[in-house]
Amino acid sequence: MLTLYHGATAVCAAKVRVTLAEKGADYDSRPVNLQTGEQFDPAYMKLNPNAVVPTIVHDGKVLIESTVINEYIDDVTPGPALRPADAYGQARVRLWTKREDTIHDAINTMTAAILFRAELLPKPPEERRKRYEKMPDPAKRAKWEEIIEKGLDSGLVDEALARFAKLFRDMEKALADGPWLTGEAFTLADIGLISFFYRLEMLSCSGMWREHFPKVSDWFERCKARPSFKTAILDHIPAPAVESYRLHSTPLRQKVEARFGQVLQKA
Ligand SMILES: N[C@@H](CCC(=O)N[C@@H](CS)C(=O)NCC(=O)O)C(=O)O
Known part of the structure; x- marks a missing residue:
């Protein structure tokens, strides 16, 4: 039996859930509440010393890192192959x-600048410091x-947007031979990006591809039409x-889109 330690909204954990859904694999679900800090629980950190999700335990063997876990699941579970032979x-x-x-680092930047900042900034500086010190x-x-202190004005946001610009350009080019990133077959290459795109959509940032990258937009719609999108993410x-x-990101949507437009012109 395979046990998955995961978080409901955590994009890296969702990557693994999509793989499990696509393989039709059962798993024992162990939610880790990242909001209340369960990832820092010493018993959990014995499994995952980085204090992050996901972690899997398969027949007593522990594995961390979502990309590595996805390849392992593809290898050890029956169901359609998610990599070419x-x-x-x-x-x-x-x-x-x-x-x-x-x-993922860029996704984390946008989530922190838009959502975590809105949640943490109203708290007293001492409480914010305690949250940082736990990491x-x-x-x-x-x-x-x-x-958290600078929000969208941090230079790290421009770095994140530049990373997205390069990714979307590369995807748009690859999808000319689509429908999937490596051609005819849906693979771990597609799976690894679906939850990241959905997070950007939840952050009201989908204009970044919808305005500029039609093939990427169509690709994401195809991903959303797969049953795994509902069962593993939604x-x-x-x-x-x-x-x-939605509440925290809607007022910032135009600012993000304008910044992305500038980054695209420079890149
Ligand atoms: N490279 C790792 C990244 C894992 C990661 O950062 N997970 C996030 C959720 S997507 C997490 O657990 N964050 C909790 C925290 O930073 O406190 C992977 O792909 O598994």
Whole structure:
């Protein structure tokens, strides 16, 4: 049996849930509440010393890192193969999945600048400091502090937008031979990006591709039409969370789109 430690809205965990859904694999669900800090629980950190989700335990074997977990699940569970059989095809999938950590970092920047900032800024500085200090990784801690304090005015937001601009351009080019990122077959390359796109949509940022990248827009609609989008993503995200994302992001939508337009011109 496979056990998945995950968070309802956590995009990296959703990546793994999509893979499990596409494989038709059952799992024992262990929710980790990231809002109340359950990721820092010493028992959980024994499994995942980085204090993040996802983590899987399969027949007693522990595995972390969503991209690695997705390949492992593809290998050990029955169901349709989510990577080509040949080495070159697998390498082409990996060229996409290799980028996922840097794209996740950019997604995290936008979420922190738009949502986490709105939630944390009204709290007393002492309480905010306590939240930062819990993070074991000093680089991540410094990033959070910068973004929560400066919001969209942080230079890290421009870096994130530039990363999206490059990703969308590369996707638009690849999808000329679509319908999927590596051609005819739906693979882990597509799966790795779906929850990231949905997070950007929840943050009212979908204009970034809808205004400029038609093939990317069509690709995301195809992803959303797959049953796994509902069972692995939509069904897990509570309505109040969706509403909170909408509420905090709608007033910032135009500002983000304008900044993205400038970044696109420069890139
Ligand atoms: N590279 C890791 C990143 C995992 C990660 O950062 N997960 C986020 C949710 S998407 C998390 O657990 N954040 C909790 C925190 O930072 O406190 C992976 O792909 O598994």
